[in-house]
Amino acid sequence: MGHHRPATRSKNKRSRPDDNADTTSEILGKILLNGEATEDDINQLYMILKPVCQGCRVNTKDNPNCFCGLIPPPNGSRKSGLWQKTSEIVNALGPDPSEDLRESFDAPAGLKNLGATCYANSILQCLFMNKSFRNGVFSIEPDVLKEQPVLDNLARLFAQLHSSNKAFVDPAPFIQSLELDNGVQQDGHEFLTLLLSLLERCLSQSKDAKARTIVQDLFRGGVSHTTRCSNCGNESEASSKIEDFYELELNVKGLKSLDESLDDLLSIEELEGDNQYLCEACVTRVNATRSIKLRSLPAVLNFQLKRCVFLPNTTMKKKITSAFYFPGELNMAQRLSEHSHKDLIYDLSAVLIHKGSAADSGHYTAHIKDENMGDWWEFDDEQVSKLGQQPFGGSASTREVKTAKNEPVDQSSSAKETMVHVDENNTDSGQLHLSDSNHNGHVKTFSSSDAYMLMYVRRQSKSGEATAGQSCETKIGINGPVYQQWTGSSLPSHLSEEVEKSNAMYLKSCEEYKSKKESELNCITERRQEVRSVLSEAPVQSLLKPYFWISTDWLRHWADSIIPANIDNTTIQCLHGKVPVSMTSYMKRLSAEAWTMLFSKYDGGPRLSKDDYCIDCIFELARTKARADSYRDQRSLMKELAEAALARECFDGRLFYISKTWLQQWLRRKNIESPCEADSGPTASIRCPHGELMPDLGPSAKRILVPENLWHFIHENAVVVKPDDDVGCSAFSSDSEPCALCSIELKEAVSSEDTLREFKLKQRQTHEKLAMNKNMALYQDSRYYLLPSSWLSKWRSYINASGKNVVSVELENLDSVVDMLMCKEVFHSFFHH
Known part of the structure; x- marks a missing residue:
């Protein structure tokens, strides 16, 4: 004999609700019969005898001893509340301010992107990283700052970049003072030009000579547009006029290097043929030459690379993405109109990058050299990354690349070695070339397909004499403490105090968040x-x-809430202040120890103990159950009579009319234990407005005869539901006559409908093509009339509708509709002739 396997599938199997209902019904019947409830009856009614559950996946409602599913398993979690993941609880506290903490002042700070302000951020970082310009801004007098919001916000921004404890600074106040749209990206070159012009005007109010001319001293150079007569050699009067510039715009299309672009800029243009020059000295049109001459160079020399070209065929801009070579150092001595005998060396200090293939969109970043340490940094809005000794981080990732034979890297020789930096997206952001030069060393030449602007700074001479670009390097003398940081610059007191206050507030917020986080996690644990x-x-x-x-409900919320409310048992109380049997599925049976633990901490109540079962509610429930059983039995008998009535079976005795539709719906209802709203109005639809029986012509007035005992059952239940409903419960015996007035009205309506139906048929037959919206042939000798198309559409709907789609609204008079089409002058003339 084999052993039976244990029925593991039935472990903790819930009992069927029908079984519980049958047991409850039997107990209530016995209580009503005996007139008392025993302790065993109470235990069964309140399901106290049910076993304590273990291992249920969800909480069992019909077992007050089941506490499963109130909390997740040991390694589980929930989407919200006490048992959600710790990371989600921490996220609910908001962002951690310490995540923005500046790790070290050895690195510059970034700038927050306000939407589409990367172009402004890149330019601002280029200006800030220029020590001379930075010191010049810091030297502006407080009185001037108060009168110039742009200068004030720029100084505050630079002070935050200089000494803030945050890894990135919010430039919003400065951007707002410029009235820029954060959501619209602008051209970086145009922004720099406009910003320098604005700063130059604002700084003119300063009494500090160093601050007042800082823009001119650093960025302004001079050029002239020279026209020379090839016949007499005289230059035009305008040739002597020197124009200021803040950057030189260089062509990139068709050119490979900075040297080629400078040659193109300074090249001589021949004016011949139709383009001859009218020489003032020769007093005739002659051949001439035209060229740009560099008269003076600024300390900071900016080259704007014209990577965007206009396509006339498409009226669109296109970005030139060809590689462009530029040196790490640049000798501009031979480029001046009056050649300098001394070298005029400029060192590459910043490269503005425009990422993206489109000319009118993309992303701006800046690679900038730290003047003090010589390291290059990549500024990408909030992110600032160290690149090392090369502008494109060549020391980070290098590989050998063969240089094309026809692509010279330097004027003196070809490239010997190339190092290419590969960024995260596996695209060449820049290349480093080491070349022999005329300076007994190597000139580092770089290439980039995204370089948009190049910034060079004039090198200090060997004798130690500072160039114009470094004329502002002297320390700022101020009264009071000086805030010194990684830049080697110092802050004036009015700025250092503000930054220190801001740093203190920020560090305080970090500590508050840390304390709040620890408190929250301890509370959760x-x-x-x-x-x-x-x-x-x-x-x-x-x-x-x-x-x-x-x-x-309270127990579930308590088990899932971080901060629970007081105990609330009012929802499971009856009118007598005790516990009714009907609430058994909505409460749990708690041990005295557990209750004491909860009550001592959360108070509330009311306190409902073992003896607080409600005997009054038990007897009321027993009586209600008995009434329901009686009603169910009676309805079952009446249901048979109703089915027989609908089957048109004959009945003896007195008969009554009720609505056929109502009776059919009454039969469809199931599991009815007591009269409900649907039991009202059994004769409402067959009673006319005059209080009599509606003629049996309309679909809603269909009626049927039922026996007297079924009518009394239906009528009594309808009165129970709606005691004052005389209209819906009107009695109509089988000998009731239909309302005479309603009969006449219905007959007239039927006759009118027949007449209208005949009229519509005649219209459709007479104007068949017009009614069916078919094309009609037009003949020359026939007469035709104009009809409004809107009226014609309504006419078709009117005569073609039938059955439920009949249009009850009468058509507008055609004459009045046609009159509306005529203008007032024609209408007046037509009716007066």
Whole structure:
């Protein structure tokens, strides 16, 4: 004989609701019969005898001893509340300000992108990283700053970049003072030009000579547009006029290097043929030459690379993405109109990058050299990354690349070695070339397909004499403490105090967040331990031990809330202040130990103990159950009579009319234990406005005869539901006559409908093509009339509608509709002739 396997599938299997209902019905019947409820009856009605559940996936409603599913398993979590993941609880506290903490002042700070302000951020970082310009801004007098919002916000921004404890600074106040749209990206070159012009005007109010001319001293150079007569050699009067420039715009299309672009800029143009020059000295049109001459160069020399070209065929801009070579150092001595005998060396200090293939969109970043340490940094809005000793981080990732034979890297020789930096997107952001030069060393030449602007700074001479670009390097003398940081610059007191205050507030917010986070996590840990502890003590181990009832809803919220509310058992109380049987599925049976733990901490109530079952509610429920059983039995008998009536079976005795539709719906209802709203109005649809029987002509007035006992059952239940409903409960016996007035009205209506139907048929037959919206042939000798198309559409709908689609609205008079089409002058003339 084999052994039977244990029925593991039936472990903790829930009992069927029907079984519980049958048991409850039997117990209530016995209580009503005996007139008393025993302790065993109470235990069964309140389901106290059910076993304590273990391992249920969800909480069982019909077992007050089940505490499963109130909390997730040991390694589980929930989407919200006490048991959500710790990371989500921390996220609910908001962003951690310490994540923006500046790790070290060895690195520059970034600038927050306000939407589409990367172009402004890149330019601002280029200006800030220029020590001379930075010191010049810091030397502006407080009185001038108060009168010039742009200068004031720029100084504050530079001070934050200089000494803020944050890894990136918010430039919003400065951007707002310029009235820029954060959502619209602008051209970086245009922004720099406009910004320098604005700063030059604002700084003119300063009494500090160094601050007043800082823009001119650093960025302004001079050029002239020279026209020379090839016949007499005289230059035009305008040739002597020197124009200021803040950057030189260089062509890139068809050119490979900075040297080629400079040659193109300074090249001589021949004016011949139709383009001859009218020489003032020769007093005739002659051949001439035209060229740009560099008269003076600024300390900071900016080259604007014209990567965007206009396409006339498409009226669109296109970006030139060819590689462009530029040197790490540039000798401009031979480029001046009056050649300098001394070298005029400029060192590459910044490269503005425009990423993206489109000319009118993309992203701006800046690669800038730190003047003090010589390291290059990449500024990408909030992110600032160290590149090392090369502008494109060549030391980070290098590989050998063969240089094309026809692509010279330097004027003196070809490239010997190339190092290419590969960025995260596997695109060449820049190349480094080492070339022999005329300076007994190597000139580093770089190439980039995204370089948009190049910034060079004049090198200090060997004798130690500072160039114009470094004329502002002297320290700022101020009274009071000086805030010194990685830049080697110092802040004046009015700025350092503001930054220190801002830093103190920021560090305070970091500490507050840290404290709040620790407090929250400790609270969560303590609450989880408390819930597990209480639920482990919750089950009542013996019938002899005391217990208390508690609302399941409150218990569930308590087990899942970080900060629970006071105990609330009012939802499971009856009118007598006790616990009714009807609330058994909405409460749990709690041990005295667990109740004490909860009540001592959360107070509330009311306190509902073992003896607080409601005997009054038990007897009321028993009587209600008995009435329901009686109603169900009676309805079952009446249902048979109703089915027979609908089957047109003959009945003896007195008969009554009721609505056929109502009776059909009454039969469809199931599991009815007492009269409900649907039991009202059995004769409402067959009673006319005059209070008599409606003629049996309309679909809603269909009626049927039922026996007297079925009518009395239906009528009594309808009165119970709506005691004052005389209209819906009117009695019409089989000998009731239909309303005479309603009969006449219905007959007239039927006759009118027949007449209208004939009229529509005649219209359709007479104007068949017009009614069917078919094309009609037009003949020359025939007469035709104009009709409004809107009226014609309504006419078709009117005569073609039938059945439920009949249009009840009468058509407008055609004459009045046609009159509306005529203008007032024609209408007046037509009717007066």
